[in-house]
Amino acid sequence: MRRTVSALALLSCLPLAACASSHKPSAAPDVRLASSTPSATSSAAPAAAGDGSGVCTIYLYGHAARAEVHSSGASDPAAECGSLASSVSTGGDFWTTQAVAVQGLVPEVCAVQKNGVMVVVRDTNGQIFGQSVCSALLQGGWSEDAQAERTAQQQDQATIRASAQASAQAANQQTAQDALTTLQDSNSSFNNAKSVRGDVGTADKDLVQERQDAKGGNGDGCYNVENVVGYDAENVVGYDVTSTASYDVDQEQQGITGLRSQITALKNAQTALTADGLPTLPGASTAIAAAEAHITTALATTNKAIDHLNADMQTAYSIANTLGTGDCANTGPGKAPAGLSHIS
Numbered sequence: 001m002r003r004t005v006s007a008l009a010l011l012s013c014l015p016l017a018a019c020a021s022s023h024k025p026s027a028a029p030d031v032r033l034a035s036s037t038p039s040a041t042s043s044a045a046p047a048a049a050g051d052g053s054g055v056c057t058i059y060l061y062g063h064a065a066r067a068e069v070h071s072s073g074a075s076d077p078a079a080e081c082g083s084l085a086s087s088v089s090t091g092g093d094f095w096t097t098q099a100v101a102v103q104g105l106v107p108e109v110c111a112v113q114k115n116g117v118m119v120v121v122r123d124t125n126g127q128i129f130g131q132s133v134c135s136a137l138l139q140g141g142w143s144e145d146a147q148a149e150r151t152a153q154q155q156d157q158a159t160i161r162a163s164a165q166a167s168a169q170a171a172n173q174q175t176a177q178d179a180l181t182t183l184q185d186s187n188s189s190f191n192n193a194k195s196v197r198g199d200v201g202t203a204d205k206d207l208v209q210e211r212q213d214a215k216g217g218n219g220d221g222c223y224n225v226e227n228v229v230g231y232d233a234e235n236v237v238g239y240d241v242t243s244t245a246s247y248d249v250d251q252e253q254q255g256i257t258g259l260r261s262q263i264t265a266l267k268n269a270q271t272a273l274t275a276d277g278l279p280t281l282p283g284a285s286t287a288i289a290a291a292e293a294h295i296t297t298a299l300a301t302t303n304k305a306i307d308h309l310n311a312d313m314q315t316a317y318s319i320a321n322t323l324g325t326g327d328c329a330n331t332g333p334g335k336a337p338a339g340l341s342h343i344s
Helices: 002-011 077-088 128-139 146-188 194-214 220-275 284-323
Strands: 055-060 066-071 108-114 117-122
Touching (some): 055 077, 066 077
Antiparallel strands (some): 108 117
16 A cells, blocks of 8 residues: 555654654645635535644545544644645645535544544545555554544534535425415416406307397297207307306316415425424515415405306396297207306
């Protein structure tokens, strides 16, 4: 293992900072990171070297591997990191204290300690680089720190849980926003059963025409009774109600059902936000109240129109059935079909 062998000479020193710097590579490459500010999902780096916290981190340039150096108060964390970076920067690998942003968690590989200095090595995927450093440290006289490993693993699990929670909260927020937008759009397009109200106007107009046609009486050979007024009742006014208006009423019912589903979706989304400890969306309560009012209005308007349409059809059939006299008696269209049912 080329990294392990070349690193042993310096890693065996106690502490790291006490080692000579003869293993330090020549001039470091020009490191230019894609972003100086890691994103919220990037693996967070421990405190920077030299900030007095006793912790610093070195990073493998171009890779996710990193090593967190925790020193006691007697040693300088920056010097410890510098020595460790020098010792493992061999065979083409360059370790640096300049942070390398990585998306997601960088899991713990090992934790070792020696003379008051503890190192937690982290890496992703196959953890080849991290395992190489761990092996070199152990062969250099460092001891496995089981407690530190458990602590690091617990921190990793906490990070995973926090990330999952953050993702769920973001998803719930997006769901709530989508539900609110959908409901607001529906409220904006509310037309109070416009099509059904239009059907009432059409049926009224056609009924007026039937009354006009009925003034022609029986007609030659009962033609007016059977083929004009009877047709008006069955295929004009009747069609207005049982076909055109029936379709529009069904669409109105579907629209109301859909609006109720949108209200439920928004309420459920609001409940999810509250469970997450997040504030509900501004405007949500207003949108729900408006939608519920629209449903009440649409139901009243549509059912009133249905009663009107049914009455028009009954009247149309009655005119046709009572028009014929003498030989033309009982030549009308017969009993009117069942009218439209109320929506709910």
